[in-house]
Amino acid sequence: MRTERNKDGSFNVWMSRDEYxxxxxxxxxxxxxxxxxxxxxCGLRVAEVLDVCPAHVSRMSDGTHHSLxxxxxxxxxxxxxxxxxxxxxxxxELERTINRYMQHExxxxxxxxxxxxxxxxxxxxxxxxxxxxxxxxxDDYLRVSTHDLRRCWANHLLVEEGISPRIVxxxxxxxxxDAIEPYLAAPTEENIINSMTxxxx
Numbered sequence: 758m759r760t761e762r763n764k765d766g767s768f769n770v771w772m773s774r775d776e777y778x779x780x781x782x783x784x785x786x787x788x789x790x791x792x793x794x795x796x797x798x799c800g801l802r803v804a805e806v807l808d809v810c811p812a813h814v815s816r817m818s819d820g821t822h823h824s825l826x827x828x829x830x831x832x833x834x835x836x837x838x839x840x841x842x843x844x845x846x847x848x849x850e851l852e853r854t855i856n857r858y859m860q861h862e863x864x865x866x867x868x869x870x871x872x873x874x875x876x877x878x879x880x881x882x883x884x885x886x887x888x889x890x891x892x893x894x895x896d897d898y899l900r901v902s903t904h905d906l907r908r909c910w911a912n913h914l915l916v917e918e919g920i921s922p923r924i925v926x927x928x929x930x931x932x933x934x935d936a937i938e939p940y941l942a943a944p945t946e947e948n949i950i951n952s953m954t955x956x957x958x
Contacts, residue, residue, distance in 0.1 A: 758770065758771065758772050758773070758776050758895060758897045758898075759771040760897055760900055767902075768900040768902075769905065769908065770897065770900050770901050770902070770905040770908070770909075771905075771908065771909070771912060772901070772905070772909045773913075773917070773947055774909075774913050774917060776895075777797055777906070777909045777913075779889040779892060779893060779898070780793050780797065780882070780885045780886065780889055780898075780901070780906070781793045781794050781797065781798075781885070782889075783884075783885040783886075783888035783889045783892065784881070784885050785884070785885075785888075787854065787857070787858040787861070788858065788870070788871055788873075789881045789884075789885065790854065791851070791854060791855055791858060791870060791871065792806050792871045792873075792878050792881055793881065793882060793885060793906065794848075794851050794854075795809060795825075795851075795871075796882075796903055796906035796907055796910070797906035797907075797909055797910055798847075798848050798851055798910065799825055799845050799846065799847055799848075799851070799910070800845055800907050800910045800911060800928055800929040800930075801827065801845070801907070802904075802907060803875050803878050803879065803903040803904070804875055805827050806871055806878060807869060807871060807872075807873065807874075807875065807878070808827075808828050808869065809825065809827075809869065809870050809871065810866065810867055810868060810869055810870065811855065811856075811859050811864060811865075811866045811867075811868075811870060812866040812867055813825055813826040813827075813828065814826075814847060814852060814855060821849070822846070822847075822849065823846075823847040823849070823852045824844045824845065824846060824847060825844065825845050825846075825847045826842065826843075826844050827842065827843050827844070827845055827930065828842055841930060841932075843927065843928070843930045844927075844928075845928040845929070845930075846928055855870060858870070878903060879902070879903050882901065882902065882903050882906065886898040886899060886900075886901040887899065889901075907929070908940060910929075911925055911929055911937060911940040912940045914928075915937070915940055915941045916940075916941065917947075922934060922937055922941060925937060925940075
């Protein structure tokens, strides 16, 4: 895990995928796990998580995978008054967890899956991070914020998986390459080791 201190004293945390996985596993309930995974597995901003309803999850044309319609997403271009709509990828396991939770809690297709406040979601991430720090002995988890989950998702796709920046921009709702360039330019320690061990120096 790599951390960077910002000018305001806050930190940016760069996690590998394995390091990130400790967070949803540390969640103490289904709704907390789903909220964390919507940010860390789907690239949602914390405010966008609160708008997700079961009706926004739909099966893709291959009949196997699912997408999530993000309604009222942040518009960085200033073009859309009521927010920018996009579709992002939903891992199969997360779709199943959402479906089980929806049935267990009696949530209808048009009701929010996570009916909480932004501060509550931030608190859930803080609690999961505290548990992950205890489980792993790595105190860097204590610096993890909700935005670090989105950062981890973008960095994983761009750097670890080599997904096209244009695809990541579309999935994450970024309107310019400049907005995602920091995620592209920040390789994980594992990525550096794997790349540099192939170089004869």
